[in-house]
Amino acid sequence: MLFAEYFPMWNKLTPAQQDKITGSLISRKAEKGAIIHNGSSDCTGLFFIKSGQLRAYILSDEGREITIYRLFDRDICLLSASCIIRSIQFEITVESEKDTELWIIPAEIYKQIMAESAALANFTSEIMATRFSEVMWLIEQILWKSLDKRVASFLLEESVIQNSPKLKITHEAIANHLGTHREVITRMLHYFQNEKMVILTRGTVEIIDKRKISDLS
Amino acid sequence: MLFAEYFPMWNKLTPAQQDKITGSLISRKAEKGAIIHNGSSDCTGLFFIKSGQLRAYILSDEGREITIYRLFDRDICLLSASCIIRSIQFEITVESEKDTELWIIPAEIYKQIMAESAALANFTSEIMATRFSEVMWLIEQILWKSLDKRVASFLLEESVIQNSPKLKITHEAIANHLGTHREVITRMLHYFQNEKMVILTRGTVEIIDKRKISDLS
Numbered sequence: 001m002l003f004a005e006y007f008p009m010w011n012k013l014t015p016a017q018q019d020k021i022t023g024s025l026i027s028r029k030a031e032k033g034a035i036i037h038n039g040s041s042d043c044t045g046l047f048f049i050k051s052g053q054l055r056a057y058i059l060s061d062e063g064r065e066i067t068i069y070r071l072f073d074r075d076i077c078l079l080s081a082s083c084i085i086r087s088i089q090f091e092i093t094v095e096s097e098k099d100t101e102l103w104i105i106p107a108e109i110y111k112q113i114m115a116e117s118a119a120l121a122n123f124t125s126e127i128m129a130t131r132f133s134e135v136m137w138l139i140e141q142i143l144w145k146s147l148d149k150r151v152a153s154f155l156l157e158e159s160v161i162q163n164s165p166k167l168k169i170t171h172e173a174i175a176n177h178l179g180t181h182r183e184v185i186t187r188m189l190h191y192f193q194n195e196k197m198v199i200l201t202r203g204t205v206e207i208i209d210k211r212k213i214s215d216l217s
Numbered sequence: 218m219l220f221a222e223y224f225p226m227w228n229k230l231t232p233a234q235q236d237k238i239t240g241s242l243i244s245r246k247a248e249k250g251a252i253i254h255n256g257s258s259d260c261t262g263l264f265f266i267k268s269g270q271l272r273a274y275i276l277s278d279e280g281r282e283i284t285i286y287r288l289f290d291r292d293i294c295l296l297s298a299s300c301i302i303r304s305i306q307f308e309i310t311v312e313s314e315k316d317t318e319l320w321i322i323p324a325e326i327y328k329q330i331m332a333e334s335a336a337l338a339n340f341t342s343e344i345m346a347t348r349f350s351e352v353m354w355l356i357e358q359i360l361w362k363s364l365d366k367r368v369a370s371f372l373l374e375e376s377v378i379q380n381s382p383k384l385k386i387t388h389e390a391i392a393n394h395l396g397t398h399r400e401v402i403t404r405m406l407h408y409f410q411n412e413k414m415v416i417l418t419r420g421t422v423e424i425i426d427k428r429k430i431s432d433l434s
Contacts, residue, residue: 058353060361068356087346090353114339121338122331125345129304132349136275136307139285139352142359143396144277179360 052100269317
């Protein structure tokens with residue numbers, strides 16, 4: 001499949017702009033668990049995901065994490081090229097949650113074309129607005145939704161992503177997604193187990209009463 | 218003072234685009250306490266603040282609030298024109314915290330020019346990125362900073378805005394800025410009073426030990 005098919009506004013670029021992108025495009029594979037963008041030190045470029053799964057998160061000084069969004073096939077990661085927009089004053093880390101194949105448009109090239117193409121500049125705004133909306137949703141969750149509901153929602157979402165009710169995931173990983181401590185998640189999952197909503201084994205959380213979890217979330 | 222002086226990239230617009238903006242510009246005054254943009258129902262346009270002070274916040278279903286940013290002289294409010302960017306999928310409310318004078322560029326006019334001007338499209342991205350960065354900062358505060366530190370920071374910030382150590386502000390208002398309950402703020406402020414950091418009277422919070430509050434924040 002061609003790169004152009006992954007780039008929704010390809011036809012609004014001039015042939016010269018298209019050539020510039022095609023000529024600089026980097027194809028890359030990232031193994032599950034690899035950190036492919038690392039906050040302040042990197043301004044790699046825009047990631048276009050061919051296949052796989054990425055997680056973008058922020059880190060506290062004490063090493064706590066919270067997932068701000070996840071990216072799947074055909075998604076675009078703009079914040080890995082945050083240097084193209086001066087006013088982006090925050091840092092994210094991106095890791096691959098599965099083996100992932102991606103294309104990268106180098107930040108410098110993208111920035112040059114964005115400066116002359118209103119179409120690309122507006123497309124970039126739309127990508128940023130999508131992530132901004134996800135973060136606003138997250139704030140509402142953190143502020144106004146109790147943690148039991150957030151854990152229930154996360155388990156349901158994860159069972160869709162993993163395409164199975166038996167989730168391969170550690171308590172630590174759930175805590176890092178939701179911005180809390182492992183102990184808090186362990187306590188919550190034991191409560192869910194007592195309520196016959198899940199069965200816990202080492203490294204897995206199996207949803208056995210989807211309805212009850214849906215009602216809670 | 219002319220509108221052009223409030224609009225940093227005015228000179229990058231064509232004379233035709235400048236005329237279009239000048240011809241559609243709305244001048245408006247808002248009294249302290251007025252709601253000038255109301256979530257889903259409005260897509261008024263971009264606000265350019267001549268003088269005054271605005272607060273943008275989100276509301277929970279139960280009517281709880283949290284301030285997501287504040288705007289002062291010469292600031293621009295993009296999210297009051299959220300319909301110009303399709304992917305902005307959240308709603309904010311904007312109120313004037315002081316008597317405020319502003320110019321409004323109608324959303325439809327702005328959108329038309331943004332579609333043809335790379336300069337304006339990129340400028341718009343920068344405004345959005347600034348607000349996005351403020352929201353990311355807010356998430357970090359909510360997640361990783363205890364409430365006593367957040368209240369201390371808020372009091373210091375507010376004393377700069379009000380240009381006085383004696384703040385005219387209710388416990389309810391502080392709670393609405395920080396996304397918490399009035400009772401929680403009252404308890405915290407009483408603790409601050411016991412620690413000789415503030416003196417509380419009806420409708421005021423006076424900072425009497427700025428250093429101690431700074432250390433805490």
